[in-house]
Amino acid sequence: MAILNKRLAKIVVGLILVITVINLFLLSSNSNNKNTVNHLNQLISSQKSSPKQQSDDNNKYGISIKLDDINLEDIGAKGVPLLSENKHNQNNSTVTEEYSAERHFNSIIENNKIIVFSKSYCPFSKGLKERLSKFEITPELKIIELDEEENGSELQDHVFKQTGRKTVPNLIIPASGLNSIGGFDDFKELNDEQIQKKLNSLCKDTCHLTLTV
Numbered sequence: 001m002a003i004l005n006k007r008l009a010k011i012v013v014g015l016i017l018v019i020t021v022i023n024l025f026l027l028s029s030n031s032n033n034k035n036t037v038n039h040l041n042q043l044i045s046s047q048k049s050s051p052k053q054q055s056d057d058n059n060k061y062g063i064s065i066k067l068d069d070i071n072l073e074d075i076g077a078k079g080v081p082l083l084s085e086n087k088h089n090q091n092n093s094t095v096t097e098e099y100s101a102e103r104h105f106n107s108i109i110e111n112n113k114i115i116v117f118s119k120s121y122c123p124f125s126k127g128l129k130e131r132l133s134k135f136e137i138t139p140e141l142k143i144i145e146l147d148e149e150e151n152g153s154e155l156q157d158h159v160f161k162q163t164g165r166k167t168v169p170n171l172i173i174p175a176s177g178l179n180s181i182g183g184f185d186d187f188k189e190l191n192d193e194q195i196q197k198k199l200n201s202l203c204k205d206t207c208h209l210t211l212t213v
């Protein structure tokens, strides 16, 4: 009986030990699980709340950047957006282009009905401008002082090619074509009425001269 009791006691103590160990193990693994679950929950909730948080930040700083706005090509190796050039400026006319005398000339003849190419210091140009100043001209006479234009000599070369006159003054009425209507000499023999008649007929209906004096 005593031997049996001793055995029983050993078994009971053993059982208690085993149960304690199992409990300890369960406890620790339980708390591990809890930690893991907590961590996962944090991750999930942070992901859930992050868009909201982001938009709050956006409102706070007055910015709004969506992932769609970020061009992958603009992100360098370090993930820093590169200050890439405005693509629009790469090859359209916002980029400062080389001067084109042809384009300049075309815009002059498209936007004006009666034009004198002149040079500010040239006495013959001055003479023609004085003759024309006696008229009220509609639309206004366009006077281009080639010596005051930044690329005036290129423009003058093109004016020569288009109008056949190399010198100034050079009067053009686009309604009658691009050929030069005259320099100073072509008007000096004419009186005011003759000038008016000649130019009004060349103007067709696009411009009109009226003698004011």
Ligand SMILES: *[C@@H]1O[C@H](CO)[C@@H](O)[C@H](O)[C@H]1NC(C)=O
Pocket (backbone or CB within 6 Å): 088, 091, 092
């Ligand atoms: C840029 O120029 C190229 C070739 O001249 C043309 O094919 C392309 O459409 C242009 N791009 C823009 C944005 O103007």
Ligand SMILES: *[C@@H]1O[C@H](CO)[C@@H](O)[C@H](O)[C@H]1NC(C)=O
Pocket (backbone or CB within 6 Å): 088, 092, 093, 094
């Ligand atoms: C340049 O190109 C952009 C995009 O194609 C366009 O919006 C802009 O009006 C163009 N600028 C000029 C001056 O043509």
Ligand SMILES: *[C@@H]1O[C@H](CO)[C@@H](O)[C@H](O)[C@H]1NC(C)=O
Pocket (backbone or CB within 6 Å): 097, 098, 099, 150, 151
């Ligand atoms: C004159 O020509 C230069 C060189 O092409 C150009 O950069 C400049 O813009 C031109 N000036 C004007 C007023 O067009």
